[in-house]
Amino acid sequence: MKTNIVSTASGKANVSALFFVKKSVQFSNVLSENAEKQVESVLDGMKDGPFEDLELLEIDGQSTIFVDAAKERGLSNLDHLRMAAYRLAQKASKRQIPMVSIMLADAAPEQLKSILHGLHYADYKFDAYKSKQKEAYQVTFEIVAGEQAAAFKKIAQEVAIEQKAVILAKNLINTCASDLYPAEFVENANTIAKYTPGLSIKVRNIKQLKKEGFMGLVTVGKGSSHEPYMVTLSYDGTKSAKGKGTAKNARTSSDHLVLVGKGLTFDTGGLCLKPPKSMPEMISDMSGAATVLAAIQAIATLELPIKVSAVCCLAENAIGNKSVLPGDIFKAKNGKTVMVDNTDAEGRLVLSDGLAEAGEIGATHIVDIATLTGAMVRALGYAVAGFFSNDDDLALKVINCGEACCEKFWSMPLEEEYADALKDKFADLKNTGSDAGAIAAALFLQEFVPENTAWTHWDIAGTAFVTKQWKYTEHGATGFGVQTLIELARRMSKANNEGTENDAIVCEDEYKVC
Numbered sequence: 001m002k003t004n005i006v007s008t009a010s011g012k013a014n015v016s017a018l019f020f021v022k023k024s025v026q027f028s029n030v031l032s033e034n035a036e037k038q039v040e041s042v043l044d045g046m047k048d049g050p051f052e053d054l055e056l057l058e059i060d061g062q063s064t065i066f067v068d069a070a071k072e073r074g075l076s077n078l079d080h081l082r083m084a085a086y087r088l089a090q091k092a093s094k095r096q097i098p099m100v101s102i103m104l105a106d107a108a109p110e111q112l113k114s115i116l117h118g119l120h121y122a123d124y125k126f127d128a129y130k131s132k133q134k135e136a137y138q139v140t141f142e143i144v145a146g147e148q149a150a151a152f153k154k155i156a157q158e159v160a161i162e163q164k165a166v167i168l169a170k171n172l173i174n175t176c177a178s179d180l181y182p183a184e185f186v187e188n189a190n191t192i193a194k195y196t197p198g199l200s201i202k203v204r205n206i207k208q209l210k211k212e213g214f215m216g217l218v219t220v221g222k223g224s225s226h227e228p229y230m231v232t233l234s235y236d237g238t239k240s241a242k243g244k245g246t247a248k249n250a251r252t253s254s255d256h257l258v259l260v261g262k263g264l265t266f267d268t269g270g271l272c273l274k275p276p277k278s279m280p281e282m283i284s285d286m287s288g289a290a291t292v293l294a295a296i297q298a299i300a301t302l303e304l305p306i307k308v309s310a311v312c313c314l315a316e317n318a319i320g321n322k323s324v325l326p327g328d329i330f331k332a333k334n335g336k337t338v339m340v341d342n343t344d345a346e347g348r349l350v351l352s353d354g355l356a357e358a359g360e361i362g363a364t365h366i367v368d369i370a371t372l373t374g375a376m377v378r379a380l381g382y383a384v385a386g387f388f389s390n391d392d393d394l395a396l397k398v399i400n401c402g403e404a405c406c407e408k409f410w411s412m413p414l415e416e417e418y419a420d421a422l423k424d425k426f427a428d429l430k431n432t433g434s435d436a437g438a439i440a441a442a443l444f445l446q447e448f449v450p451e452n453t454a455w456t457h458w459d460i461a462g463t464a465f466v467t468k469q470w471k472y473t474e475h476g477a478t479g480f481g482v483q484t485l486i487e488l489a490r491r492m493s494k495a496n497n498e499g500t501e502n503d504a505i506v507c508e509d510e511y512k513v514c
């Protein structure tokens, strides 16, 4: 897929695409009077029966494809556009149409962004393990942008960077666990750091982890022949040369956003073995780490004027003669002792180290992201991620950024009434708690959040990986969270540089989705 942003149509397109909602066409101010009449009568005909989505008709001498931008249930207007563009791109590729034009001169920037994301999603396939790779037909999309061409080109570049990150995360997540063990993830992170200007990397191996007391990772990784690692990537966009769009008189911000990702390259459950049915999906248990790696790559490439770090907590939860035993007690990095009640509740143990590392490197804001609990899958399913936060401002930002990126977040309570259930007889804490499993896990994590730090925990157990088609994802990794993390960094950097901390205002001005 290729996109050309042009001010006026080149006349070379084989097909024009029109997006419609119910009976009206979106982005219609470029249609001739004659075309408008024909389109009107086509859409009017809908009352005689369901109108075919993706129907190809002749309008004013131009072959025109009609795309329904309100087809699915429960999606926002922006997500409808993503879906419409996704289906359009699939159809165009299948029908081998060389060039499709989309008239978007009167589209808002966020609408263009959604359409471009939708087109990109249609391009993704994961066929690394197929014996034969099929070449997809390359369609060129000509985006007719009128006076907005320059602004739209910039958006198209940003979308391409964001999509590159989404693809990186998806590829890592979809790769077999025997091919992507912790050391191999580290190799990938090293390569990303090497080729991304402004991104530095620090890798801790088992020896360093033990020496520095990162015992969550050491404990969880004990049973595997693949040793655990911690990777910390850092980017500082507040330094002079960096940070495109840094206002001249920008307030120097002391914000440091640290992203912490759960990176279980496979989760057998350990000695508290998982049932076979739910095990293959555990190749996705490193989604958090893949997401934060991908997000920081994009944030650095976009040169956002903010300081961001990403901590990947990498281990394999396997069974071996050295595996952690239920009842074992270890001392976490912050000095608290933890009894391992259930070896399958391993994510919170490695994240305790990630949160400690975030504190050590001076985080002011922490987002941890993890495929943490089956309880969250049962509560919210695959379409909505549950999140927790100790800071109302940050929580509002999560919701708004998610909405702008068509990723749904639902606020969950850090319910203190359940906190006592984490207490252990011998140790300070145990790694299981109340029946409200997702809340218990979040309360456990809260015990390791550095003092005076705004923190949010995203449980993406349901949203990271799907086993049937969901929106623009076929079976496999969805890339959920990558875009919202980038958007969060973008809005935090804007608030820093434009002197507004008010997310509601930023949201209203920019996206009109509040």
Ligand code: BES
Binding pocket: 267, 269, 281, 285, 342, 344, 345, 346, 347, 371, 372, 373, 374, 375, 377, 431, 432, 437, 461, 462
């Ligand atoms: N990786 C799993 C959570 C998970 C479940 C992710 C389904 C994706 C899909 C996690 O390590 C886990 O097994 N959690 C346990 C915790 C329990 C033993 C307290 C769970 O949720 O069952």
Ligand code: ZN
Binding pocket: 267, 269, 317, 343, 344, 345, 346, 347
């Ligand atoms: Zn587990």
Ligand code: ZN
Binding pocket: 264, 267, 285, 344, 346, 347, 371, 372
């Ligand atoms: Zn897990």
